[in-house]
Amino acid sequence: MAIAPTMMLYPNYPFFMSAFGSDDNDESGDQFDFNISRELLLNPKNIMLGEMIGEGSNSIVYQGLFKGAIAVAVKIVQPSKTSAVSIQHKQQFQKEVLLLSSMRHLNIVRFLGAVIEPQLMIVTELVEGGTLQRFMLNSRPSPLDLKTSLTFALDISRAMEYLHSKGIIHRDLNPRNVLVTGDMQRVMLADFGLAREKTVGGMTCEAGTYRWMAPEAVIGRENCFAERKKKKNSFVLSIYSLSLSRQFPGDLPISYQLRHVYLQRKGAIFLFLCFASNSLLC
Numbered sequence: 001m002a003i004a005p006t007m008m009l010y011p012n013y014p015f016f017m018s019a020f021g022s023d024d025n026d027e028s029g030d031q032f033d034f035n036i037s038r039e040l041l042l043n044p045k046n047i048m049l050g051e052m053i054g055e056g057s058n059s060i061v062y063q064g065l066f067k068g069a070i071a072v073a074v075k076i077v078q079p080s081k082t083s084a085v086s087i088q089h090k091q092q093f094q095k096e097v098l099l100l101s102s103m104r105h106l107n108i109v110r111f112l113g114a115v116i117e118p119q120l121m122i123v124t125e126l127v128e129g130g131t132l133q134r135f136m137l138n139s140r141p142s143p144l145d146l147k148t149s150l151t152f153a154l155d156i157s158r159a160m161e162y163l164h165s166k167g168i169i170h171r172d173l174n175p176r177n178v179l180v181t182g183d184m185q186r187v188m189l190a191d192f193g194l195a196r197e198k199t200v201g202g203m204t205c206e207a208g209t210y211r212w213m214a215p216e217a218v219i220g221r222e223n224c225f226a227e228r229k230k231k232k233n234s235f236v237l238s239i240y241s242l243s244l245s246r247q248f249p250g251d252l253p254i255s256y257q258l259r260h261v262y263l264q265r266k267g268a269i270f271l272f273l274c275f276a277s278n279s280l281l282c
């Protein structure tokens with residue numbers, strides 16, 4: 001893994017040009033006072049960045065080293081200069097930091113700290129096996145073996161149960177947000193950018209990744225369902241993918257998608273997992 005101190009990355013990582021100062025034209029003008037405890041903040045000088053390993057809708061994720069010793073993943077919110085990030089994304093960043101820092105679980109990616117200047121960074125332990133989506137694609141044309149599928153399904157359900165016990169809703173459970181450990185024995189839930197703490201009667205229907213959302217969420221009916229139902233739906237669809245190593249056919253109308261799930265199920269494993277998800281998450 002090629003790693004260099006952050007200050008040395010320039011010019012290979014152009015976003016650091018603006019991060020460390022020369023471009024003054026990208027100020028968003030949005031004022032936001034971060035309310036993140038100092039204990040959660042890291043000194044960016046202790047973070048060395050390496051290769052890019054992932055990209056989200058408004059962030060880039062790099063592998064890196066913390067204090068020259070700990071392998072980490074560093075998610076940098078875009079645009080790369082904190083002052084250029086919109087208030088909405090600053091709020092989302094803060095929420096993700098606060099939620100991640102409150103969690104400790106074997107099946108949830110471990111938070112190490114955050115940086116708010118000169119860039120917004122979230123530093124977590126590096127999960128070396130990549131996403132579950134990539135893992136399933138690599139196993140094609142065969143589906144994952146039964147033991148692996150069940151192990152991963154249980155890992156996901158344990159993580160969801162833990163979140164539920166803390167009153168947290170992930171809202172974007174899908175195989176791109178599930179990471180496989182380097183030894184391929186375990187999976188961990190990541191990406192809490194859309195996660196929320198449950199509030200009485202409070203929820204929004206629109207969040208999530210389309211392909212994995214509950215049908216009601218896609219259709220967008222008001223007051224239609226609890227977040228728990230969405231969570232269960234995403235869980236069942238993730239398990240569907242796990243058992244068939246196949247992505248859910250998201251470009252079809254919802255009714256066809258649901259029929260597809262039930263018609264294509266792989267016998268006992270899918271039924272068992274639906275049952276398991278039902279009893280774990282209902």
Ligand SMILES: Nc1ncnc2c1ncn2[C@@H]1O[C@H](COP(=O)(O)OP(=O)(O)OP(=O)(O)O)[C@@H](O)[C@H]1O
Nearest residue numbers: 054055056057058059061073124125126127191193
């Ligand atoms: N701790 C980690 N270890 C290894 N890879 C990671 C880690 N965290 C994130 N990644 C990689 O980076 C990608 C993007 O991360 P993440 O989903 O957190 O970003 P995001 O901007 O919130 O994405 P989205 O727009 O999908 O919500 C992941 O799919 C994964 O490939």
